[in-house]
Amino acid sequence: MLIKPVAEDFRVIAHSMGRIFVVVGLAGLVPLAWATVGREWHPFSSFLLMIGIFLLLGVIGLRQPTSDRLDWSHGMVVVALTWLLVPLIGAIPFVLSGHWGGEIDALFDAVSGLTTTGLALVQDLDHLAPSLNFWRHLLHFLGGQGIIIAALLVFAGGGALTLYLGEARDERILPSVTSTARFIWSVSMVHLVLGVTTLGLVAWQVLGFTLPRAIFHGLMIFFAGFDTGGFAPQSTSVGYYHSAIFEATAGVLMVAGAMSFGLHYALWTGRRRAVLDNLETRTILSTFGLTMAMTLIGLAVTGLYTHAVGLSRQGFFQVLSAHTGTGFATVPASELATWGGLAFGGLALAMALGGMASSTAGGVKALRIGITVRSIVNQIREVLLPEGAVVGTGFIQAGRRRLTPQLAQAAMTISLLYVALFLVGAGVGMAYGVPLDQAMFESVSAGANVGLSVGVTDPAMPLMLKLVYMAEMWLGRLEFVAVFAFLGFLYAWVKGK
């Protein structure tokens, strides 16, 4: 029998949402300060409105008397709602700026920002206020590092583990969730300082930008690169910089962002062997090699690049961007659409596979691919080997683990859900007349939270397609479970007794 949620359930959820709203409201003070320093009074007023709504809702939530016992379903509802409501309020400065075609377009970019996707409907980005540009990229940072993790650090409270897992993080690195959250933010802060300094120095000394602009570009590209987001401060994405050194620096950050925080921890504690033996590391190196080979061979066949250096640099960067789920591009969308054939397939496959579990990247994730492949190989070996032979089922992923049928089934189920998600998005695109290859590419980009585009994502695209891509970004980022639990909660509310 379905049990209808009672008032206490809603109070518990509201209380947790209150914490998160307060944290996001406080984060909004940063672009507000930016707007103040830059004397950008229109964005300033829109940030003030946004912060006011976040803080008021936050305080109302925190005032709810509750026993503070957040169970599994509450946690999942909180996570799913957070990733819906934060973009809804966070889109207010976009709507008021006049750079978006309406509320839906602004919401699309806010969802894309928070889910670290990077598909964008902003118009005339090259004249957007720097504080608004900063807010776009800060959404990447909040989404990539995990708003909920931030809230866990600021507020102590029950249900931390549920919230942590609900945000699609599978791995507790340290014994408690709070210490894990602290570690994740420490890693991020170290990368922030190093990343912005390096990118800023390159932009200042090599690209010849003024120092303030070099820092601005460094900060934006750091947020979008380390959080595998894909927004960029200029309309020509990373192609704007015309610099291999800048691309390489951004590339290092993209790889760091696509690495699981468990691997970061292993590196920090000097356990390099654990990194190399890791199933995910081996899987991602293999799939990266495979998709890179596909793309480079495909590009060579098309004859678009006449020299190996150009072909390799452009091919490498696009595949790295796709596989890490970042979405930066050094070629225009119109040109990417002409890659065709094997190159196109290589890029789409790289996007679908994605980065590592418990990282800021999206996609099916290397861990699931590794487990699925290992499971299939084991089954084949069982058939081929003599009866009674023992097939090893161990693998290394944060220590030695056993590949159980349940684990394999869970990995395959989520992988299949991703495939279904990509197909549904592509189907809707095709229903609106988008060619199959482009519809599939764009759908994978949205569902795997990548952000590379062949031009389908455009302010003029049909409303339904915008809604479908938003849903894909939301489902893909939360890896389905929290969204399904949320829908189940709603169903129980309507139909339960």
Added chain:
Amino acid sequence: MRRLLALLAVAVLLLAPAAPALAQVPVGALLSDPSLYEGEITVQGELVGDYGYRSDGTVWTQLNDDSYAREPLLEGGRRTGGNIGIGVRIPADLVDGLDPPGGYRKRGPLVRLTGEWEFHDPNRGGESYLDVKELILIEPGREFGEGASLPALLVGAGLILAAGVLWLRRPRPR
């Protein structure tokens, strides 16, 4: 025979495909089919973003040929989609004296650039850009203002105040 040859020459000139390299090329058309325009071309638009002064005596920036270059949003221009721009490399002496590039509350200088369209330049790792030889300033850059949104400001301040009051008057456990 001479007349026939003259007629043939005229026919060839009339029937020959237009030579895009000599004409002014809209950047949108250039991006749609970039390999078609290899060679010398002229483009026109607004310089936006940054002037990146490189050690080789060139400046890299972006040229936008879109509706916003002609009618900025803050001056009542209509939204027409994303920006349409290409990277341009200009000798530094041609940039001297130009207004700052376009950005927030700034329309950059409108210029006509003639140069070599380098499509997937093998010497620059496959980048595509215009290697500018000549720059003609059509219109200098200009700045415009954008005031605060008073309703957003007042409502926002009111909400923050209300949140503060509610927080101070929250029920505390005894």
